[in-house]
Amino acid sequence: MNLYQYLKEYSKEIYPMHMPGHKRNFSIVGETPLKEIDVTEVEGTDDLHDPEGIILKSMEKTAELYGSYFCRYVVNGSTCGILSAIYAFTERGDRVLVARNCHKSVYNAINICGLLPVYVTPEYDDEFSINGSISPALVEKALNEYPDIKLCVLTSPTYEGVVSNISAISKILHEKNIPLAVDEAHGAHLGFSEYFPKSAIKSGADCVIHSTHKTLPCLTQTAAVHICKSLWEGEKLQEACQKLTEALGIFETSSPSYVLMSSIDQCMNYLSENSVKAFESYKNMLADFSEKAKDLKYIKILCKGNDRKENHKSFYDFDSGKLVISLKNTNLNGAEFEKILREKYKIQTEMTSLNYCVAMTSFCDSEKGFEMLFNALSHIDQEYGAENIFINENTMGGKIIEPPVSIYEAQKCQKEYVSLEEAEGKICGEYVFAYPPGIPIFAPGELITKELTEEIKSLYKAKINLKSSGGNIPEKILVLK
Ligand SMILES: Cc1ncc(COP(=O)(O)O)c(C=O)c1O
8 A cells, every 4th residue: 555545544544633633624624626736936826935916915814814914824834934933033143042842943943043042941730741831930030040032932832732921921021122932833723712822923922933734724734924013113023024034935945835825825715704603613512522521530631521721820821722631540651542542443643642642623623523532532431540640740840941052062062872871960962852742852962860861761661752863762862972
């Protein structure tokens, strides 16, 4: 079977509780006859890298829809949007304040742009063992300790749906004239309904990056970068737009796909006319699922069923579209649960960690999809439930960390492989990830602590997909000589 055949079989057999957000539900946004519209820059089709016509108009309408000042479509994912934004708004050698739970593209941008990162770590939610929000007070403290910071980059919502207080954080940064870029890759659906948190665009961020393919009905790889009229005004605002455009010209393919661009265009047209109806029915499906989840005895779903947002002191807000399924009170780990769900119940989730799984939803999900998931959870709850209550404590939350060596320098240094035990106290020479979510557990230049090596061991034991740049994890890790 080749890839094409496999994909056709997969989509017939498995319900996708994962991205892309169209969930194959083309009755909502219309069929896209992919091959017929796969063209290039010719008369009338405009040019993404120098837009003057039909693409420009579409992006202007999208900016209006979201309430941003400027929008550019991206066909290489948020990854490209993030690389471009960080490149555009920094100069080599600048110090940047970065949430430690950012996606790997942020670390790659720091490396490519030769920046000096200071990390702020999110608060931690012990009950679900996930990262909480970034505290505004911590951002303020970091700015006082490092007055030369030139840009702040945060992820909100996170892969698990946790939202930070962007209004408070942007206010603190703007008092010191520092722009805020928000990786809102998981939040392109925010701003259309009060059932979901306020978008970063409306909360004072200066640059916001969306993966339209994650939570909206757009094809994989589609994204958008927005510039907002917040800190920047007048000439500065024009300059920011110009710099972003130039940066996208560097990082983005010179042959942007019309199939991808038109899928963003179609989705935005759909939202301009139907967002109220679409989000009302989405909200109802989520609320109904949450109500039913009250019957689960062992499996917990974050901020759903009997769990409340108020129980999670480390969250500023939470995106109800994410279903974070905690398996702590079952006899299953994340990988085992995912396998049962796929093989027995024909549902594939988006992300698996040690003791939870993330199912991604969108307004294109069907009532039947939610019902299938709930029925599966209900059976698994009865079959594998156990009073196993354990709490993972994490002492890394709420810290400011300046790595001893920058990523750029660490990549250039002489390195050697050592065992995880030997690595403790040394400086890391490579990336180690669990993918997804693609947040480095170790980044080059960081001090390797016992806590982090223990995390690697437990993830490996639970069969979580671990990757390192050198490919030798968990046996060996690259450290600086
Ligand atoms: C928080 C976050 N930011 C950025 C990205 C990159 O997005 P894309 O896959 O659209 O390049 C991801 C990917 O999963 C992500 O989780």
